[in-house]
Amino acid sequence: MEVEQPLYLKIADRVQSMIDSGTLRAGDRIPSVRHSSVQHQVSIPTVMQAYTLLESRRLIEARPKSGFYVRPRLAVSLQEPLVSHRKPAVASLTKFASAISMIQDTTDSRLIPFGAAIPGDDLLPLDKLAQLTASITRKMTAASFKYDPAPGCLPLRKELSRLSLDWGCGLDASDFIITHGASEALHLALHAVTKTGDTVLVESPTYYGTLNLLAQMNLKVIAVPSCANHGLDIDAARDALATHSVAAILVIPNFSNPLGSLMPEANRRELLDLAEKYRIPIIEDDIYGDLPHEGARPHCMKALDQEDRVILCGSYSKTLAPGFRIGYIAAGKYHQRVMELKNAFNIGGSPLPALTVAEFLRNGGYERHLRKLRHTFRQQVCRTRETVAAAFPGGTRLSNPMGGFSLWLELPGDTDIIPIFQQARAAGITFTPGPLFSPDGHFKNCMRLSCGASWSPQIEKALGTLGNIVRANS
Structure with a gap:
């Protein structure tokens, strides 16, 4: 029986x-x-x-x-990208490739958007933001259209002060200056602490927009290797600072772009000690800090700063509304200098989007939105990793980020990413080639994939097509 x-x-x-x-x-x-x-x-x-x-x-x-x-089944067998063993050297950035075409691709609806790290429209609270904007315009018509000179929108700075407790900082509203996105915040920070020809220490690979900014400012860089797990190699940074004259350190401790790494607290303390030893400011880009895949939001490096040496930069472009261009900078001992630069550059910011974001943060909608967004990004990253593991050739290495929504791929051997990029774009697919993340064109067999667009059969099919193109070129 x-x-x-x-x-x-x-x-x-x-x-x-x-x-x-x-x-x-x-x-x-x-x-x-x-x-x-x-x-x-x-x-x-x-x-x-x-x-x-x-x-x-x-x-x-x-x-x-x-x-x-x-649980992931295929992606667990993939190894993480290798850490570069090149000895860091100062690079001039005079031959750094233009990123204009990559930026223009973000508005081309014909392309599957694995390129720019932008969240999909359907993942953002656009209707709620539109309602708030309309309401603020009716209630505060004059204030909505006036100049908003630095330090900028007080209601927003008060909300940032409240949220900074979650960042481990406890900053005051007067510590913040509102900016046109994190890009302007970084621009202001660099102008405040460097002069033409100075050298800035950055992670390698690092965000191509940062490299482009450094190039336009006629600054040099020393690119220090970074790993997908722990971020900046502290030993390599120590050697670089002992060997070269460096004016500033620019890092993304929370979910770096493109690796998605989270710098351990011990490494942050060591980097702060090095900055103190050499009397160097640290510019902290925290644009992805609100997007851990699980657990509490990681603290900023600024939270460990005892010498007021860290300049904290961030924005709401990755979580709320890219087009609002609402960012911020907490410049510490460089606050007054940044105030002067901000007013010299553009007098101030745009009050209406700043007031809208302030209201969204104030009424509690942001935390609920973040919980959903974090879950969605984790799921999309996981699905993308599984699909890449199935579609791409053996020997592909792939990051496994703890936050954000970008993946860094290292293709087998001496695969050349440029022909792959050209063929993929002809097939209606865009991604970001690895050489853009290096001041001197390294990472020629690497790419960054954005997982910001909502998962769909079209996304899955495009990854399969991209995998076939990679196989044909490997």
Whole structure:
């Protein structure tokens, strides 16, 4: 006589069959224990037994206060990108490639957008922001259209002060200056602490927009290797600072672009000690700090700053509204100099979008929005990694970021990314070639993929097409 399967085993096998068939995919949340209990008309302990079995089969994983999720299966076999072993040297940036075409591609709706790190429109609270903007315009018509000289919108600076407690900083509203996005904040910071011909220490790879800014300011760079896990190589930074004259250090400690690395606190303290030793300011770009994939928001490096040496820069372009261009800078001991530069550059900011963002932050909508956005980005990154693992050739290395929504790929051997980029663009797909993330054209077999657009069959198909193009060129 055949023995009937235990109920927990039936549930486990059913979930596994859905995973095996692709109905449930890497990063998907499976039904809650309580929901499954009702759905299968069994007790909660029976469902828990089934889920424990699925965990032991390494098919699902539990996340605190979130539930159970399908684990990646293919991507776990991929190795992370290699850390460059090139000895850091000063580069002039005179031959740095223009990024204009990459920026223009962001407005081309015909292209699958793996290029610019921009969140999809459907992931942003655009309707709510539009309602707030209309309401503010009606209630505060005159204030909405006046000049807003530095330091800028007081309601927004008050909200930033409140939020800075979550960053570990406890900054006052008077510590902030509102800027046109993080780009202007970085521009102001660099102008405040450098002069033409100075050298700035940056991570390698690092964001091409930062390199472009440094090039336009006629600054030199020394690119120090960075790894996908811990970010900037502190030992290499120590050697570079001992060997070269450096005017400033520019880093992204929280989910660096493009690697997505999170710098450990011990490394942050060591970097601060080095900055103090050589009397060098640190410019901290925290644009992705609000986007951890799980757990609490990581503190800023500014939170550890005892010497008022860290200049903190950030914006809401990655979480709320890229087109609002609302950023901020907390310049510490350089505050007055940044105030003078801000007023010299453009007198001030745009009050209406600043007031809108302030109201969105004030009424509690931002935290709810962030919880959803963080979950979505984690899921999209996970799905992209799984698809890349299936579609790209063996030997591909892939980052596994703890936050943000970008992936860094290192293709096998001496694969040349430029022909791949050209063929992909002809096929309606854009991404960012690796050489743009280097001052001297390194990372010729690398690319950055943005996971900002909502996952869809079109996105999945495009990744498959891109994988085929890579295979044909490897």
